[in-house]
Amino acid sequence: MTWLKPSWQSVLAILLCLTAFALGAMTKPEAAALADPTATVAYPYMGAKGLIIGLLLLAALVSMVKLTPIFEAIVLFVGAHAAAWLLIKGIAGFEGTALAPYFLLLAAAWLLAWRCVALLSSLRPNQSVARNALRLIIPAIFGAWILIIWEAVTRGAGIPFILLPPPSAIGARIANSLPILGSDVRQTIFKAVLIGYVVGNLAGFAIAILADRVPFLRRGLLPIGNMVSALPIIGVAPIMV
Structure with a gap:
């Protein structure tokens, strides 16, 4: 057929x-x-x-x-x-x-x-x-x-549900928690993370310029920088938070 x-x-x-x-x-x-x-x-x-x-x-x-x-x-x-x-x-x-x-x-x-x-x-x-x-x-x-x-x-x-909630329950919980999640995102991202990111970048840029121009700082900061760069981020992040 x-x-x-x-x-x-x-x-x-x-x-x-x-x-x-x-x-x-x-x-x-x-x-x-x-x-x-x-x-x-x-x-x-x-x-x-x-x-x-x-x-x-x-x-x-x-x-x-x-x-x-x-x-x-x-x-x-x-x-x-x-x-x-x-x-x-x-x-x-x-x-x-x-x-x-x-x-x-x-x-x-x-x-x-x-x-x-x-x-x-x-x-x-x-x-x-x-x-x-x-x-x-x-x-x-x-x-x-x-x-x-x-x-x-x-x-x-x-x-x-405490072991494995269905996706619909998770979605409903997220939808009902949007005001709380919004305030948490505003507090965490906009008031902490972004400001810290900008300040950290500016400070790192300034220190890098100084370490490049000043021999004394270069001898003191470069070994520390090399050591820190070799550490995994997942190990450093909990210490920095």
Whole structure:
């Protein structure tokens, strides 16, 4: 069948999706609800589990058909990121309850994103604008997936925030602390570092001129300067602060 061009990422993603579907419950509350059908317990992914698996399967199957690389990359990008967003959105409020299917679907989405990046890396556009765009898009997708996996794993596994907070919590904390950070930057950078940098440069320049022009100072300061220049900055900085 010449119209098929399966990649190992797509095939493995399909297998992971089918395995996740066969295993059943994605979270502990869902497993409890399935064990007791009479219980009316709210659990995550009540209506999104089929959508997540469907998105991943559709993206993987479309990527196995011979299409233009850019169209295939777009399909993979949308499918992988939409599924990842639904996974992270669904686990919010149920941290630490994820079961194996949750992580299998996360791995499937990551594989499709990997395939998307591989396709984008293989493109050789003639326009410089397109080449520059690819140089930004490819590392951006890679970096985004580091954050996505970090967020999904920490929330799904219920890792304590004190050990490894998710990126969203870090971003929220930074956003809420902007006034404090702004005052700290103003005090540290503008009132201490910049002034010290200017004063230090001027003093060093003046001492260098004097050491060059006055033999007495040259004999006394040059050995000290040579000794200090040989010391690593990481060892001198704590002493100077």
